[in-house]
Amino acid sequence: MKASIVGATGYGGLELIRIIKNHPSLEIASLHTSSQVGSVLGEENHHLLHLHEKLEQIDPELIAKKADIVFLATPSGVSNKLVPALVELGIKVIDLSGDLRLKDPQLYEKWYHHQPAEARILDKSVYGLSEWNREQIAKASLIANPGCYPTATLLGLAPLFTEGWGLGQDVIVDAKSGISGAGKTPSQATHFSEINENFKIYKVHKHQHIPEIEQQLGIWSQDLGPVSFTTHLVPMTRGIMATMYVKLKKETSTESLLELYKSIYENHYFVRIQPLDTFPSTKQVFGSNFCDIGIAYDERTNKVTIASVIDNLMKGAAGQAVQNANIMMGIEETAGLVNIPLYP
Structure with a gap:
């Protein structure tokens, strides 16, 4: 299964890269950013010096040609503009921002101070609290990943x-x-x-x-x-x-x-x-x-x-996003996530 990451240079995006690079069934198809297009991933992120993927512009059609699933690790107010095009192109989406979590668009506007997503998109999205919404997640194509x-x-x-x-x-x-x-x-x-x-x-x-x-x-x-x-x-x-x-x-x-x-x-x-x-x-x-x-x-x-x-950054963001991806794609739920916590 191939995955693209939009917002690959933020903390959430970088954590997604770390997880997917160690995932038995997912591989990175493309990495996208709005600020460092054309640069090499490891140039700005020195813990990834061994990785030489280039950061690409955010283009839904390009992403849909390369990936089976896309993770949107973007700030609030960004992904709700990208999701409609991705949904139309038939790609599965997991949104790590808050744009799709609230079913009431007026509440979103009040608390996030951005224009809400379209009603049809909000209706389509499933709240991805993995342990409690597993059946819905398994049937979904659009996931609102919960906040931390x-x-x-x-x-x-x-x-x-x-x-x-x-x-x-x-x-x-x-x-x-x-x-x-x-x-x-x-x-x-x-x-x-x-x-x-x-x-x-x-x-x-x-x-x-x-x-x-x-x-x-x-x-x-x-x-x-x-x-x-x-x-x-x-x-x-x-x-x-x-x-x-x-x-x-x-x-x-x-x-x-x-x-x-x-x-x-x-x-x-x-x-x-x-x-x-x-x-x-x-x-x-x-x-x-x-x-x-x-x-x-x-x-x-x-x-x-x-x-x-x-x-x-894990259960509160990228880890739960991959857990949801596993459920969506019919992969073992714990795949890529069974690691012992760092200690001390």
Whole structure:
């Protein structure tokens, strides 16, 4: 199977290259960029000095002639202009941006401040939360790859709400991300002297992933209220930790919650549930497609605390995109992604 990557020089695109180069069934057909057309991949990205592919212009017809599937690792507001042409040409598409995630175009315009995709494209796209939408993904030709924060959050909350254990009111998500989540383009916020030895809250009540989280939780829960979602930048390169607080409909125990989570994720290779009284750290999923989840019940408040960690560039972006590609193309779901996390 041949794959093209649009936005090949961003962090997400570079991670896709790393995965696909080690994939048993996918190979790179072409790499595309809007900023470095004609240059050789390894010239600007020295960790890829051994690779000599040339970066090409973004041309849907050219891509469709070369590839079976295309990954769009572009900023928001770009892919929604490319997708219609690619869909018309019959190529499978996985969009890593936020352009196709929200089914309500008005919500997209409000939170992303861009013109939304066409309604027919939004209707055609499938939300690619791999562990929960596998059947839809297998039949799809257009995937909206979930955001990094929503992936960690939704995988952590899903068992509570799909099984009716959690109250949809007053759900709180306290999330932290490494600096690579801000993308490759430098800014004052990502300058070394700004982020080093610092811990910053940002986009308070304004993060564009809020409606994405609420959209999926609303499918699972009839009584969902607004979700309190707060994000922070941590002075590390990779990783997300989402710590969630949910009130339950009835009293339970940590042991019962662990049994619930283990039974639901039993056949999902990339979700690992921590043992009793053990909680995950971002380091233990570094460079991998795993999502590790720890759980604790507070009998005083009848609330559960869930800690969910992922590598934002892997399970939160390129790794989940390849997982979705595997499902779409009828390849073993774990192909190209079975690697031990980097440690230490």
